[in-house]
Amino acid sequence: MARDYYDDMHDRNPSRRKRRRGPSKTLLGVIILGIAVCVAVIILWLQFSAALEVKPAQVIESQPPAAEEIVPQPVTPPKPSEPVHQAQRLDVRPPSSKSVQFTSHIVQAGEDLHSIALQYGLKVQTLVSINEIRNVQAVTEGAALKIPDRDGRYYTVREGDMLSTIVRTQNLPFGWVTLQELNGLANEQIKVGDKLFIPDTSSTASSQYTDIAPIQFIRPTPGAIIARFDQESGVRIRTSNDEPIKAAADGEVADTGFEANGQSRYVILSHEGGYRTGYHNLGSVEVIGGSSVVQGESLGLSLEPYLFFSIEQLGIPLDPEQFF
Structure with missing residues (x-):
């Protein structure tokens, strides 16, 4: 029985060997197939790469005419031009038809x-x-x-x-x-x-016309000008009470009197060349009508907060600041 068992064992081994050799052939076939596939892929890749290398050459050859078409384009693109136009509207406004001529x-x-x-x-x-x-x-x-x-x-x-x-x-x-x-x-x-x-108003100006006043006027009081010429009258000069108000130029007292409020007073002087000067809002007057005065002579004392001073020639109001 032992021999029979040995024989059985002997008979089984060849069959096992056969079964082991079968998978080895299959594996070899798979490997060969894989190698073939890889070779095919490599060949296809080489062919595709060669095709790609040809296309850039074609693109490069077609670029020069495209470049010629692009050269004049920078003026026309809408987006770059929009900021330029916006800047022109804000900072480079051309003279309008509303401009004074x-x-x-x-x-x-x-x-x-x-x-x-x-x-x-x-x-x-x-x-x-x-x-x-x-x-x-x-x-x-x-x-x-x-x-x-x-x-x-x-x-x-x-x-x-x-x-x-x-x-x-x-x-x-x-x-x-x-x-x-x-x-x-x-x-x-x-x-x-x-x-x-x-x-719609008139004031000081620069011009092509130059003139020389026949007389020179001085400030009747040294205070700051707090209201400038307003086309029809004069300037307001800051004062405190009892400051001496001086004649702006040699002249003659044309008139003195009380203002419409009945409290402050005024003096009007006439000068050569048809000029007249007015001194308003005075607390007191030290000259009389018809008397002559010299430039810098006291005409009276001021009231606060200002002296109203005017210059006119032949009835036309002039800006006093043009003479100081």
């Missing part, structure tokens, strides 16, 4: 400020202000006058001024953008000393 007028024989103002439909005071006239009698034949296309005055920019603050302090019925347009400004930047045209 000026012409030059050469005074002819027989003309005077009244006839010239009538010719252009303007107020006499506009011509006086825009041309910084200090001596009306100096407007003679051959003089060049600056003529605006509307009534108005110049405002001299001071320290700390902006267009918006000027609109507010001058009580203008429009905004700072309109003021910018009226003056043909490229932007809202202004500097001390600039002249801005303020419509």
